[in-house]
Amino acid sequence: MPSLYLHIPFCRRKCPYCDFFSVEGHSAFLAEYPRLLVRHLELAGSRQGWAGPLETVFFGGGTPSLLAPEAVGAILEAAARLFGLAADAEISLEANPGTVSADSLAGYRSAGVNRLSFGIQSLEESKLGLLERLHTPREAIDAVEWARQAGFDNLSCDLMFALPGQGVIALERELDHFLALDPEHLSCYGLSVEEGTPFAHRHRSGGLALPDEDLYAELFKAVHQRLSAAGYKHYEISNYARPGRTCRHNQRYWQRQDYLGVGAGAHSFCANGWGERYSVPADLALYRQELELGSDPAESLESFDRRGAMSEQLYLGLRTAAGVCEEEFRSRYGIGVAEAFPEAVTRVGKRLRFEQGRWRLDLHGWLLYDHLISEFL
Ligand SMILES: C[S@@+](CC[C@H](N)C(=O)[O-])C[C@H]1O[C@@H](n2cnc3c(N)ncnc32)[C@H](O)[C@@H]1O
Ligand code: SF4
Structure with a gap:
């Protein structure tokens, strides 16, 4: 099991476009969640089949930057004790710029995190307003500067494009703002309208002027051209990296290699046989209950046969440039x-x-x- 994913299902405020599993506000669960994660790691560690040392660790969300640096440190210590941690392990944490400070970023670095993925989305006031983000462009820029001061030399930024009313020229201006931050990695996601979100509701009632197929194609290609010209390799549909800076954690996922997922709503993949995928129910109360009873909260989601494994190998592999x-x-x-x-x-x-x-x-x-x-x- 050379990869570990930790799902942190808390957000200060839910963004109207997002359907990732997370609960809003400083839920009472947030304080006890690190302890539950360590318990989950212990249970998973005692199960046969997950053997380290870990090559990559990824704190994803939700908003992992709501965890205190001490909690991140304690979780990493437990993971290292239970599975071992490779000396050059990639340890990523997703951070919402509206939830960090110079001190918290320095704390994550000291705790062992060596890669940050900032959910910036846009560096324009009006777009951040539309997306109802917690932060201003200035706060996002400050967060990146603080991360550099804290010693992070591997930063990724998320950018959302194909936003209502956005044309190619506006997107190119947006890309230039991001390039000025000089990140090692960029994830560029076209806005997708997810069922059950406020954006889906607004879309149905005609309140979101989304680009048509032709404009979407132009926007997608504009991202490719601008970032390629700036020296980034387009190595997966939505991902761009400077040489040697691809996300090792996600690369393993696209190659259909083992990973253990812990936390409510997390998935795992065990490559034994034709492969088996597990999921932890996206329910915090149930998660706590299972762990307190000493039972592993993961359930089998899908057991692959040979045909299914071949399909998934192509499904994942064809997303990548490799x-x-x-x-x-x-x-x-x-x-x-x-x-x-x-x-x-x-x-x-x-x-x-x-x-x-x-x-x-x-x-x-x-x-x-x-x-x-x-x-x-
Ligand atoms: C799980 S979030 C983690 C980042 C962190 N929670 C934040 O928002 O700052 C991962 C990324 O998915 C992208 N995303 C979420 N919902 C999306 C949607 N409906 N369409 C396109 N991208 C989306 C955003 O770029 C977001 O930063
Ligand atoms: S985009 Fe990030 S901060 Fe917003 S709801 Fe989704 S996970 Fe939470």
Whole structure:
């Protein structure tokens, strides 16, 4: 088990577009949550099959930056004690710029976190207002400066594009604001309207002027062009990195390698056999109850057969620039990609390339990913 994901399901205020599992406000659970996570790690550690040392650790959310640095330190100590921690482990933490201070960032660095992912979304006042974010552009810029002062040399920023009323010129201006922060990594997500969120409600009643398909394509390509020209590699549909700065944790996920997920709402993947995925119910009261009874709160979500494993290997691998290696696929499944999925390969056509032993989608293929990948499922 060389990867650990910790889900921190708390947010100071829920953003109207987001459907990640998190509860609003300083829930009473937040104070006791670190203790529950350590208990969960102990239970998972005693189960066979999860063996360290950990190569990557990821505090995701929700808003992990609501945890005190001491709590992050205690969780990391427990993880190191139970599984071991590789000397060069990547330890990431997602931070909302509206919840950090120079001191808290310095505290995370001292606790062992060596990569921060800031949910900045936009550096323009009006867009942050629309997204109902907690922070101003200035506060986001300060957070990045404080992180540098605290010694972080691996920073990522989340940017949301395809926002209501946004055209290519406005997006290019936005990208330039982000580039001025000089992050090692950028995640750029097109706004997706998620069922059950206030944005979905507003969208249905005609209150969100979202870009049409053609404009979306132009925006997606504008992100690609601007960031590529600035020296970032577009290494996954939504992710860009300076050389050597891809997110190692997510790379392992896209390669279908083992990871343990702890925390309410977390998922795990165990690659034994054709692979099995587990999930922890997204319910804090149940989470506490299970842990207090000494039982592992994870339930089996999906047990893969060979066909399902092959589909998922393509589903995840084709999101990445590295794509899927034919030789590795054949040695794992005893069959090549084109033999396993002859109709899908034909239907996806020229958007799917086979070059130097690897299958990859081109840029236009990534744009049509949801549609194209359904051919393999
Ligand atoms: C789980 S959040 C973690 C960051 C932290 N909670 C924050 O917001 O500052 C991960 C990222 O997902 C993106 N995201 C969330 N909902 C989205 C949506 N509906 N459409 C596009 N991107 C979204 C945002 O960029 C967000 O920063
Ligand atoms: S975007 Fe981040 S801060 Fe906003 S609700 Fe989602 S997880 Fe919480």
